[in-house]
Structure formats: structure tokens, C-alpha cells
Amino acid sequence: MTRLWGIVLNWIAVGLAEDIPVGTVVPRRVDGLDLAIWRSGLGRFHAWDDRCPHRGMRLSHGFVRGEVLACVYHGWQYNLDGACDYIPAHPDLTPPKTICANTYVCETRNQALWVALGTVNGDVPDIGDRIPIRSLDISCGAPAIARYFDHPQDPLIVLRGKYDLAIALQPSTSRSCFAHVFAGAGQDKKIVSRYVEKLRDELEAA
């Protein structure tokens, strides 16, 4: 469980699965915490601290080689468990088990990508059969957004309405959020996308 601004969030959305292609790594920020999210060659998602245990380089600048993530600075390779299993400067060395990236539980469910920063508690939120629309950066804290919609603060705000919207919030700092937006199956992505842009402008003005 993670406590953000006094409320408990078990799962936090960090993106749309389709935005992170196989074999890539991207940076994501949750409440000031920097994460590297990567997708292995076989398609599995992983969320780690964005910091290489060797010399602190951001792992999100690294590169995915099949089922390992390699740090860009000295090429140390980390396997799916986060354990370092190859140090290029010492090719014959078996790295001690203690060299390990800090990992979090990371799950996809219906195209939405979620991490649990603490102990996993409760099911991964369900967006149902909605389709992914897009992610938007909003200069507004998560509590203000929940208040605006008169919705209890929750990682998933289900609005329904004309487009059957659901918005998964990723609080990036105390005053900004990423909103990962989903709409009912069959909705026109362009139209919904334009609608949520307007929604963002209203939120930022409010």
C-alpha cells in the first residue's frame, strides 16, 4: 500500500500498455519517485527504481536485450528479477546476489499498466472492456481532480457518460498528474481525445 496525501493507493496507473513497445524502457514518475518501466522481448512489463545500483545512472536510459535490461553507463545487465547477472568489466565474475535493482509489482489488465509501490493489496483495478485512448499531462493534483468530478479519490475514476470514460490517475508530483484515459468499446479515438483535451483545460482552469 502506498500513502499519497493521506489516502491509501494500492495500485497506481503508469500508462497504456500499447505505449511501451516490446524491447523498450521508459521513465515514469509517481509522486516524485522515478521509475523505469520496461517491456522484455517476450512482452512482460517490469517497474523498477530508475537508478542503477552501480553508479546511480537512470535505468530508463538503458536498453532492453531480450529478457534483460542493460544499464547504458557500464552495461551491467539485470535479469527479470532485478538481479545483476553480468558485469562487462568483469566478464568471468558471477555477480553477488546482493546487486539488485529495486523492483515493484507491475501488472497489465485490459491494456492498462499498473504498479504497486508497496505490499500488493486488492485486485488490479478493472477498466472493463474499454479501449485505451491516450495519456495526458495535467497540471493539477490528483485530489483536486477527484474533487472536480465529485468522485472519491481513487486510482481509477469511472465517469461513464456519453463516451463511457474511465480515467486512471498517475500522480507525478503533488501538483501534476498523468491521466490515462479509456473509453467505451467502439468509441472514436479522435473524438474522445479532443473531448478529454477540453476536460483537461477545464480542470486546469478550475
Added chain:
Amino acid sequence: MSDSSKDHWYPVGLLSDIYTPRQTLLFDQEISLTHDDTGFVVKKSGGVSLPTIERFGHLWTSLGQPDHDLFVIPEADTPGRHLVDVGSVKVKCSPLRAVENFLDIAHFPFIHTDILGAEPHTEVDRYKVEIREGVNEVWATKVKFFQPQAAKSAEGGIITEYMYRVPAPTCAVLYKTCPPRPKEWDIITLFVQPLTEEWCEVWPWMALYDDDSTMAEMVSFQQLIFMQDRSILENQIPLKLPLDPGMETPTQADMTSVAYRRWLKRIGYSYGAQMVAA
């Protein structure tokens, strides 16, 4: 811990740039550089003049009370070398991170790919590191590494030998095999001006035997290398250099870095350092 950081000499400008007045920062404080009939004048914003030294193509000053002269590099005085002012690059990182990166060879194949290193030649053999007590400097010697193109004047891959020297907390001198003159060392330095604890201005300077390249080529080669390093330096977390063990994980290839951090701690240098694990 009493902090000795200010009691050292720091580079603040190029001697070749004498007619351009310069406003800059040193340890978060504004200073100005001007030139009059008597020479260079460095002043704090209140008007207090600071001491100066002119050496290695750069102007040096201090905000504290250095009890020592600025170090020397006797080898740089041997005739026939080209003295190259590279200019400066500002980097958003601790001055100490910039020096530590300069002391590191293991990143060559990954960051300076096909220039200073190349896979699969990634292995770093054991080398010798010591803190030389008399002079109070960190030295790494017998450092050997494969280089596909060791310098502008090198063609094809060779094993290059290096010596690294840290004569002052934010300065490092690299002595490196010199392809045209096997008995001599090329000299490449990194002089770092601490602007703030997480922002620095880096002044590389070189004394090279290279009769094939123009000055402009030697400068742009070194600038390219440093731009590649900058992409790392601005993305290390934390931006300050952790001096307490535990936060990062050195291996045998990092012996120079370990000695450098230990030495900084020993001399009570804390500006740009992170003392407690975050």
C-alpha cells in the same frame, strides 16, 4: 565536519579570453572577471578582490585560504606539445561526479563506442591505485584498456595505457599512451569549476603530441567525448556524489572511484558530496 572545500584553487576562465569580462559563479557566489593594466582581476559581488593564479591556460582563484600553491604538471612543459584550450561546458551535476566519471574507463565501450572503447573488449584488468601521502594526491597507474581509436592520431585498435592523477578535489589529469611517441604520455586534464553543488562548468585542457590534427580537430574530438559524458552526468541519481558506502556498488574496476571518494572524505571535502544515504 569542518569543510575544506573553499580552501582550494578553482579554474574560472581561459587566459586566452582576456578581453571578455565574465560573470560567473563559484560555490553559489557571484564573481566577476575583468582585465586591466595589472592583469586579471577577480572580484566577489561586494567588490572584494580574490587571489589569482595563471596556469595551464586558465585563470584560477579561491574564495578561501589555500595553504598550498596550485599543483603543477611538469610533463606538460616538455617541448613539442600542442597546448589545447578546449573551452568549457556547463553540466547539471556535482563537480565531483564530473571528476569521478573522468577517472572511469569501464564506460568507454558503452558511452564512447568505437572511439575510446568497443564491445566485446569490455574487461578491465586490475590496476594500481594509491593515495600518495607526501603530495596528498590520488593516483591510478598501470591502467590498460583496448581502444579502437585512442586519439585523433591513432588508427586501428590498440591497447592504450593510462595513468590517472587527482591533484586537487575538482581536477583530474590523465596521462595516456601517445601513439606518435611511445616514450611520452599525452596529457588530458579536466578542471572543474563548482558553480553550485549540482551544477558545474568543466574546462578540459590538453597538452598533446599530435602533428596530424589541426587545433580545431583536437578541440572538437574532446568536445564530442565530453558531450557523450554529459548525457550520463546529468542523469545520475543523486546528482551529488555519495561518499558513504552502501548507496552505490563499486567493483574492482571502480578502485579509482573508491579511492577518490575515500580521499575526499579524509580531507573533509563536502561540497557536491552526499554524506548520508538518501
